[in-house]
Each structure stands twice: as structure tokens, then as C-alpha cells.
Amino acid sequence: MRVNLEKRLAKAEESLARRAGGDPAPHTARWRDLVAAEKLTPRTPRPELTGRARAPKPAKPARWIPSRDELLCDEFVAVDFETANRISGASACQVALVKVAGGEVVDTLCTYLRPPEEYIVFEFSHIHGIDRGDIEDAPSWFDIADDIVDFVGDRPVYAHNATFDASVWRGLDRYYYTGTYPERFYCTCRTTRRLLPHLADHTLPTVAEFCAPGFALEHHRADSDALACAHIVAHLQRARGLHSMLV
Structure with a gap:
């Protein structure tokens, strides 16, 4: 959740910089760093939010044609x-x-x-x-x-x-x-x-x-x-x- 907030803040600062005629590059770089860090962070279940939709189930072999x-x-x-x-x-x-x-x-x-x-x-x-x-x-x-x-x-x-x-x-x-x-x-x-x-x-x-x-x-x-x-x-x-x- 913290990373998501920081990503949104970086995007907002990037947008403000563009509107003000400033350099958005530092904010864009910050956003990209946060995205990269997020991809490396293990995800954990959030049962207090997900209710019935819990963590992903192990994938089973696909069988695309029904009996x-x-x-x-x-x-x-x-x-x-x-x-x-x-x-x-x-x-x-x-x-x-x-x-x-x-x-x-x-x-x-x-x-x-x-x-x-x-x-x-x-x-x-x-x-x-x-x-x-x-x-x-x-x-x-x-x-x-x-x-x-x-x-x-x-x-x-x-x-x-x-x-x-x-x-x-x-x-x-x-x-x-x-x-x-x-x-x-x-x-x-x-x-x-x-x-x-x-x-x-x-x-x-x-x-x-x-x-x-x-x-x-x-x-x-x-x-x-x-x-x-x-x-x-x-x-x-x-x-x-x-x-x-x-x-």
C-alpha cells in the first residue's frame, strides 16, 4: 500500500512539473524505481480486504474441452x-x-x-x-x-x-x-x-x-x-x- 501511495505521489509531482514548465524527469525516474521495487516485493494475502477472493490457487493443467x-x-x-x-x-x-x-x-x-x-x-x-x-x-x-x-x-x-x-x-x-x-x-x-x-x-x-x-x-x-x-x-x-x- 505504501509503494502505491508513493507511486501516485510521484505521478502527481510529474504532472505538476509538466504543467509548471519544469523538469518532470526526476519524478518519472522515481516512479520507475518504485515500479521496479514493487515487482521484486513478495505479495502477501490481505484477507481483511479480499474476503472470499483469497490468495491465488496453484495453477492446474489446462483442459480446454469439457467432458x-x-x-x-x-x-x-x-x-x-x-x-x-x-x-x-x-x-x-x-x-x-x-x-x-x-x-x-x-x-x-x-x-x-x-x-x-x-x-x-x-x-x-x-x-x-x-x-x-x-x-x-x-x-x-x-x-x-x-x-x-x-x-x-x-x-x-x-x-x-x-x-x-x-x-x-x-x-x-x-x-x-x-x-x-x-x-x-x-x-x-x-x-x-x-x-x-x-x-x-x-x-x-x-x-x-x-x-x-x-x-x-x-x-x-x-x-x-x-x-x-x-x-x-x-x-x-x-x-x-x-x-x-x-x-
Whole structure:
């Protein structure tokens, strides 16, 4: 916490120096030194703040394609992240989760996220349209960690191209020392490659168009991408003839 305050002070002094026509370099150097020192400092759990989202759990080997029984779980969650840049998963600037029960959407959670100051570098605004102005008053991942844990519960989670979303999620847990990463995480891209091999490709727009023809996808909006993923899983659940292709 102390380092975070000193980083913010260094940034504020840097900004004041620029406005006054002074030399911001000493304050910039101070901020960089603090960032470097923070990366070398072991993180410890903060249970008085994190509540249900405790320290990160040990990573398990990924198994991206669900079993037949797992696919047919009555309740599941679909997720999508958007990131500011490729530097770190901690640069996540938007997350959306969609909860499905009995084939129907029953709840959603979508919010912009404010990345740590050192990761507020918007490299992908041309893709998702999110920039610094959108996240100025947004919560951090730490702020919503308990809400994420409560929303997911013990349900299986799906993402399209889940290796990306998994790396973002784990990056957030590592940075904030939270334990929100789901126990069961599956990839609709890999699953549809196995179950729907006839498709021209297995990008989200192509698979969503096949599985949910009436759905108007707004690609790279986290809420729309997560909802598309949910529609894909729901379609696969209904397509009983495909289930023999799963173990």
C-alpha cells in the first residue's frame, strides 16, 4: 500500500512539473524505481480486504474441452476480457460475465476496469474502442474480486479462445494477489473445432453466426463477446447428436 501511495505521489509531482514548465524527469525516474521495487516485493494475502477472493490457487493443467457431463451442466458462466495492451494481463480494461441456467441467461456482470497505473497504456483502443477516459472512474480488479467469486461460484466457465482469457485472469490474480480464477475453465473455440469441424473457421463471429443465427455480435465488446460465447455453449448443449464426440 505504501509503494502505491508513493507511486501516485510521484505521478502527481510529474504532472505538476509538466504543467509548471519544469523538469518532470526526476519524478518519472522515481516512479520507475518504485515500479521496479514493487515487482521484486513478495505479495502477501490481505484477507481483511479480499474476503472470499483469497490468495491465488496453484495453477492446474489446462483442459480446454469439457467432458460430455461437464458440457451438460445446467448452469455455466461465459466470460470475455478486453485488455489495454499486450504487456500484461493486469492491463485488463473491461470484463463481462454471463450466467446461464436451463439454457437461459439469468444474470450478467459487465464493467470497465482501471488497470494499475503502470499498465495504463492503450495499445488496443482501435480494436475495442476503450481509452483512458472510459476507465478513469472504473473499479480495479481488486475492488470487484469478491463479486467475481460470488458470480462464478463453482460453475464451469467458458471463453472463446480461452487461452487468452485465462492468461489475463491469471495475470490479474498474480498482480493483485487474489484467488478468483475458476476451477473449471473451457474453450468454445477448441470445443467447436472438435464438434463442428465443417465450419470455415472457428473465430467467434463464424461460430456465433452458426450457433446463434439471430444474434447481432458486436465483436470486441466484452459484453457482446461473452453473450456470444454463452449462446455457443447453449447450442452445443442442445445438439445432442454431437455429444458422442466428447469423452
